[in-house]
Amino acid sequence: MGYIRWKPYVTAKQIQFAWTIFSQQLWKRSDDQLLSARQLLAEFTEQGKVDLLELPATEGVTILAFGLKRVNRDLRGKIVEIGVDATFSTNALNLELYSTLGEHDNAGFPLSYCFVSTASSIAPRKRLNAIHSWFAALKAKYGLSPQFVHTNKDTAEIGAAKKLWPASKHSICLWHLKRAVRERLAKNKLSTTPYDPTSAHSEFAFINTSFVPTTRADPSEFEGGVIDDVDPIGTLAEPVVGPNSLTIRLPGLTQRSLESPPTMPSSNTMDVDNNNTTSFAHLDTAPTKKPFVRLIVKDPITTPAIPADTTPPPRDRRTFCPEEHRVDIVAMMVRHYNAHPLIPGFSHPSPAGIRQWAVEQMYKYCERNDLPEVWAYLWGNWYRNGRWELWSRSVHPDIPVLKTTMIVESHWRRIKKDFLHHFHKPRIDLLCWILVEKLVPEYDRKLDVIMRPIARYRELPAWRKAFKREWRRCEKAQITNPDDTAYAPNPYKWVCTCRFFVESRFMNCKHLIQLVEPVPPIFFLEVSRRRTTPFWQHPSLIPLYEEPAAPRVPPVLAQIDAVDDGVNGEYGEGEERGDDEDDDLLNEEMSGIFDRTTFLEDMTHAADLCDWFSHALRYQIQYQDRRFLAHVQRYGRAFFQFASDCQDLERRTNSTRTTNPNTWETGSAHTMFFRTRPREVIREALGAPLTSAMEED
Template identity: 45%
Template sequence: MENSRKRKREALDAEKYKHTHQAPLGYGGEDDEGNEEGKEQAYEGPAECLQAIRSAFKSAPHVSFIGQYELDLDPLKTAKEEVRMVSHEIWQASGYKFRVHDNPKIATGYKTRYWCCQDEGRRQRPRPSQREGAVPRDNVGMKRFACRSRLIIACKLAAPKGGVSLKRTIRIAIEHHTVHVPYYDVSVPAEALDMVRENLDNATPNELVGRIQALFPQVTANQIHTAWTVMSEELWKRDDQQLTSAKLLMEDLSDDVEMFNVVIEDGVEQICWGMKRIARPLIGKVVEVGLDATFETNSRHLELYSVLAEFDNAGFPLSYCLLSTASAIEIGKRTRALTRWTTMLRDRYCLNPEFVHVDKDMAEISMSRTVWASAKIQLCWWHLRKALRERLSRAKLTTTPYNVEKAVGEFTFIDRGFIPFGRTDSGEHEGGQVDSDTVEMEMSTQENPNAVYLRITKAQKESVTTTRPPDTKAATLTIKLPARVLPETATASENANDDHSCRIFCPDDLRVQLVDMVELHFCAHPLIPGYAAPSAPGIRRWAVKQMYDFCVANDLREAWAYLWENWYRKGRWELWARLSMSTSIERFTDLPPMDSWRRIKKDFLHHFHKPRVDLLVWILVTKMAPAYYRKLDLATRDIGRFRELPSWRKAFKRDWKRALKKPITVPLNIKYRPDTYRWVCTCPHFSKSRFLLCKHLVQAAPPVEPIFFLEVTRNRTTPFWTHVSLQPMTDETKPGVKQPAQQPCEDVDSSDESESDEGACHQLFVAFEDQMKKRIDLLRDFAYGLEYQIQFRDHRFLQTVERQGGALFRLAEACQQRERRQNTTRGEGTTTWESSTAMFYRTRPCVADQGS
């Protein structure tokens, strides 16, 4: 049956070539072995035969080669292995790779027929994948050519000479009738696979890409990642079912992690674990945690959640959770699942932080309020700014439903007529849903926390005619000084046109101002002096009033409704304004897990298409965690050296140096009050600074040594930075204390000068002379160098000199012109205080007066 199918296939091939090509040797069912007899050229060995093949392919486009040679019988190699080795050598000699067609049976030895891999007539039909859910791909493949190819290699025992044969005969027949591009091998070499196998445990796929491609440029990054994934299965795959395999894997990694056996509802997929090698050393030391989720990390579409703890301004992962609630029908299922996970995390490691950083996901916020009821929920500024920019850039006018009565009941300066003109969108809420546990607002009018109240006691006149003691109940007069507010601007509704079709949500030129204003409100805190009462209610009233006045002045009705309902009303304001904790300020401003997600996706998951869950768990525990182990060990143990310090210290040093070089306008603005004792300043830059720095504080502080940037400690209350070198300054050097003006040395009476003053003047003169001589020598040497450049006539250098040295040339010309004007009797002379860059240039005497 097999032979009949083979003969039928060969007949079809011969029919296909009959009209377009000359049928090559071996088509049509002829006996190839018989065709070879008597035509082959005998060669002494394989080297001579391969050289003849190489010459044949180089000399002519049509190659018809038949040759044979003998080899010594190697008992360790079979005839089949010999044939395969010869085919590989022919590929190297000709540049064309041949693939196996069939293996006809012969009496003794082994025989294989090949076709050129790039032969158009021998293209294999694509076979669709049988996997369930497989998507067909438009893979074009390599270019094909009508080369009418054939290769036959046979290995037989040589004819014996008077006994047992100790030789093998290799017969080769080649047909190839078109010159085309050589075969480009895209397979991974065995040496590259060995490199992957040897570095499974100590290198990431991205690290291996550079090493392997340096030796084998044809290997792609996807091939390396695929090889790494397949070979590493023995390290992380425990079962065909992904969740079962992940649980078994964590049991094997029990020295590093511990699973949380939480109750799982119907329709919920959840697996969570704690990083005990990180969480246990941090018990009782965690003040801030960050919670965030990421997507598209595994083939089961489970969301990956993480809780990171802050220690020394750096984030360390305490626990991970893989969760999917797509098939559950109960309301609040995700919140309950997250609550069970974080509750076990809290109880297992005694985790009770003061700050919980989240994005604007209401399920995470509700969970945090339940598990850590006393903690301050703090929205990430990066997510807040992103949400604001996205909403302000959209043109649609429909906005969040605006409850004007509650707004007026809370702040009386809000006008009931300042409402959006268009319809509302009940589905537009930041966070995806309305927070049902929002505290109800009180409708009664509140007192202005920014007002000042004075109570004056009325003085009583003592009566001289009576001995009765004065009345102890003195009359009092109460005077209320209201907070200074801007004059109320007439609402846009008074002059609004009936046609509102040209309105937009927020003009382009106002978006940056609005976001900057929200950032200013985000950074305000009672510990930082500002423009409102140093209390949470006072700051909130100031922020709402400032934002409301800005929206009224620019007729941003829809924007005000959106801002009030999503950010400034009670229940939402407490989530993002950091002033709720009036006694301390958090260290994190952006969500810490975001950097961890970047590492996972960039270093490991970038080239994996939907990796398995167990592979993801293995990467998190064995590839990501060791770096955190090392950093935590160095942070909690004194080794006498400063190694692998958190990255924030470099950024802190950079900001400090930058603030040290910035000029300060003199006299200092009366609104700016730097206080190095408490390390606070009222300038706008201080509250927005990542490290609570400003040029006024940095330049008012004493000079610091390099070790300061390695040892300084950041606090959550005043003073925000402490170090032995940041001692409070004395009254003589403290900012704000006016120092007596120093007179120039030449204006001081010589009879009153002390020896120290004379020494100081002499030192200043010597320093000036040395500095001036250095500049003169530099210019003189540079002038000689310029003269040397004339012979090259390079106009590009001349243009560079004129462009970069323009200021110096203008100064030289001004000085020379001033000297010519003073040394001539014609024209108008120079004045003492004329506006010129050469005003302080002392001119040389004229030629007649030199030496006199």
């Protein structure tokens, strides 16, 4: 006090330094940071807050791990998905901080933390073994055995998880996947991952063995930093017939047919190719066995009769991937990631069928745009056997709740922005004290609210607000044609074939939401997400119609997905149409020759029907039947939208405060032939009922 009395002007830095010195009694147990942190965690273990995990010591490897006792106790046996990630620059010893978060109610809860450093070790697979020992301790201590493990593309984390939980589905974060592909496509380096076209052709017959990069391969370029062992195939194996293929069996050729002189095929003949490398089918002349030949039929229009020049184009100033193709490739990979047998509309509803569909789409796109280096990179890192299973959802019978590791990234943000911004690389013991005493109690309280509910709903996960916002938006969205066969929404299984449903974070779309009765507000507080059909479950989800005996399979889906690259396909729901489609619509409507008598009868009948239905609708108001209103809104949505557009066109035409509508403006093709009424006619129409009423009085 005497010092402060004589020195009244104290700076903020001096106060912080004094606070640091005085607070050391809370977390500092020794000058050695690791020893002090271990002693501090031992004290927390005695207090019942954490469990200090004993991990095997390895020369040159520094590792310190502990588990959160209360969170693991409450969630024991309930963890289906976990997220694992590491962060840097959090402590003075530059140890990597790993964290394992368990998913519960679409939210992440920390299960354990681990400090690791392998800089001084020369042992092979040093980081993989260190992470594996940490996972093994969690499994032994808390019985942790998840079905889904979400990580980034770090092969040490992937290898450790697959080694300990071989039956679990590993899922690479979608955000990290997209970023890795974008960064590689943006580079101009032509040398890429080693590519074996023979091995690729042995899996898929449509892959041409001559479509290979012309540059030398880079053996060190593998996503994740670890070179995988690819088994070379010296001989050309027989291609595997996928579930999307059609096998045609024909009787084998006889000896007499062999003696006939060969003829030059004409342009109208069908080219038959057995393995895409030779133009002759296999002949079997054994008299004791009736031979059969498996044929792959090619399109005679696209297959030339005379072999084309296979000389590659000049490679001067060639880039790895032109900029105009990068967005399409990433978008295709996202669709391949989202595909699953539970969601119809992609291909054969099986993991093998989806993989064949995805590989063929990507390969045909690269082949058509002359991108052999891109195909070699994509095959070696994402689409070949052993890599496809790491990121595709289709290989597991269930669909996980998480798509990314954002629950872990959000956890790092809380640590760094809420606590560590006061310190610059604090000591290990101080960081452990912050995690246990400041951060973990908040998760304990939130988990206690979820696991032990009371009468009030409080501190619910943040995803429920976004879920409600998306649900309300889909409720109000317009469905142009409710009977469109391009989509097959099934509210009982809660699946739809539209693109929005597949890409949605919550697996919702307007087609499904408008097929169920309006939900009460409590629905958004209690609804739960499932990993199989139906994906959302709550007593308030009541479909408006009975479940059909057989699901409606839209025949147009096969045509949409039959496009080579999957990018320039049909327009989805809510997408804009081009000018060419408007011209086609105009020509189609102008092509007919209408009889005047038929026109008068049809138009008069339509007007009389509208008048009758308008009076009938007003009569229904007194009964307050919302079920009938739901049917009116569903089946009359297209007509009401058309009437509203015509009304808006007439209002804008007769208004003096707005610009006159353009004839060819976007979205006005369907109202092009609507003749708006002048103001005098509108005034007379509005005054006619009043005049007739006065005459009756």
